[in-house]
Amino acid sequence: MIAFLRWLRAILVAVLNGVAKFAMLLLLLFVVLVVIGLARGDGQPASMVLTLDLRSPIADSANGPTLPVVGSRPLTMMDVLFALDNSSRDGRVKGVLMKLGGGGLSIAQAEELDTALARFKANRKFVIAQTSSFFGHGMGDYLAATAADTIWSQPKADFSVSGAGAGEIFLRGLFDKIHAEPQIAKRADYKSAADMYMEKAMTGPDREQLNQVMQSWYDAAIQAAAAGRHLTPLALKTALDASPQLSEDAKQKGLIDRLGYDDDALAEALSRAGGGAKQVTLAAYAAGTGSAVRPGNIAVVEAAGI
Numbered sequence: 001m002i003a004f005l006r007w008l009r010a011i012l013v014a015v016l017n018g019v020a021k022f023a024m025l026l027l028l029l030f031v032v033l034v035v036i037g038l039a040r041g042d043g044q045p046a047s048m049v050l051t052l053d054l055r056s057p058i059a060d061s062a063n064g065p066t067l068p069v070v071g072s073r074p075l076t077m078m079d080v081l082f083a084l085d086n087s088s089r090d091g092r093v094k095g096v097l098m099k100l101g102g103g104g105l106s107i108a109q110a111e112e113l114d115t116a117l118a119r120f121k122a123n124r125k126f127v128i129a130q131t132s133s134f135f136g137h138g139m140g141d142y143l144a145a146t147a148a149d150t151i152w153s154q155p156k157a158d159f160s161v162s163g164a165g166a167g168e169i170f171l172r173g174l175f176d177k178i179h180a181e182p183q184i185a186k187r188a189d190y191k192s193a194a195d196m197y198m199e200k201a202m203t204g205p206d207r208e209q210l211n212q213v214m215q216s217w218y219d220a221a222i223q224a225a226a227a228g229r230h231l232t233p234l235a236l237k238t239a240l241d242a243s244p245q246l247s248e249d250a251k252q253k254g255l256i257d258r259l260g261y262d263d264d265a266l267a268e269a270l271s272r273a274g275g276g277a278k279q280v281t282l283a284a285y286a287a288g289t290g291s292a293v294r295p296g297n298i299a300v301v302e303a304a305g306i
Contacts, residue, residue: 044288045278046092049269052080052282053099054144058109075283077109081116083286088120090289094273095126096282097266100145103136107164107221110143114224117147126150126272130265133157133247138164139221142255146228151256152265159250160243164217166210172200229254 059076087093096117105113117127129148134141135158142161145151153159175182175197182197189205202210226236231254239253250256258264270277 047277048280049273049277050096050280050282050285055099055102055104057104079286083282084116084120088123095269097269098129100129100141101131101133103138105140105144107140107217110140113144114147128265128269130262135160143221143225146225152258152260153247153256155259157247159245159247161240164214170199171197
């Protein structure tokens with residue numbers, strides 16, 4: 001019996017020794033990985049140009065679910081602003097190349113970008129904008145481009161920057177056809193929330209207030225874009241009113257700087273960054289440096305001073 005207990009004790013000690021050795025191996029492996037990670041940093045190049053693709057609409061915040069496979073989500077405007085702020089203090093980042101066109105940006109988003117890029121450039125970094133054409137609704141894309149040091153556009157491309165606009169849907173005609181009577185109390189002429197159900201067309205007061213809002217947006221965008229292009233607001237407005245026009249005409253009027261393709265703009269960006277600079281997307285930079293907005297963060301963004 002004593003011999004059996006000794007044998008059992010020897011087995012137990014051997015098992016515990018094996019577990020201890022395995023735990024020590026895992027601990028050593030973890031320490032090695034930490035050391036390697038510290039030695040490599042965040043994995044970003046020593047010199048880089050960030051590329052920011054704004055040709056498609058971009059959400060203001062992350063309201064949707066993350067992608068199920070990689071656990072990621074599309075870059076939001078807040079991600080862009082946080083990443084630009086972080087990169088403005090990162091000595092490895094030499095500049096930003098923005099790709100614009102297609103009417104993806106609203107005026108409000110362009111104003112936020114304008115402020116963020118001004119802080120970015122204040123740290124002796126450059127910004128280059130490139131587009132195949134400025135052809136879309138609104139002034140957001142062009143307003144964002146005017147924050148750049150240089151604007152590139154393809155030769156013989158459309159340049160048709162439009163103003164601000166708005167529209168409404170009216171359902172009263174449909175209700176009349178189905179003999180439905182909306183019972184909504186309207187407080188005053190300029191309280192137009194109920195007009196969608198009670199009217200067949202835009203009322204005079206509603207049209208007046210919408211025109212005032214649109215005019216305010218347009219005037220603010222013209223002021224900011226003119227300052228970015230070193231033109232008077234009247235000169236810029238006159239040049240824009242000449243649209244539709246070609247990129248060659250826009251260059252002659254000072255609306256853009258250079259004619260060329262996306263690889264030409266990229267070549268200029270890498271040249272300005274210096275030898276050995278690498279192209280890195282802003283999304284990859286934000287993920288690698290932890291610049292993206294995390295769920296639960298509260299962000300306060302400086303408003304554009306226009």
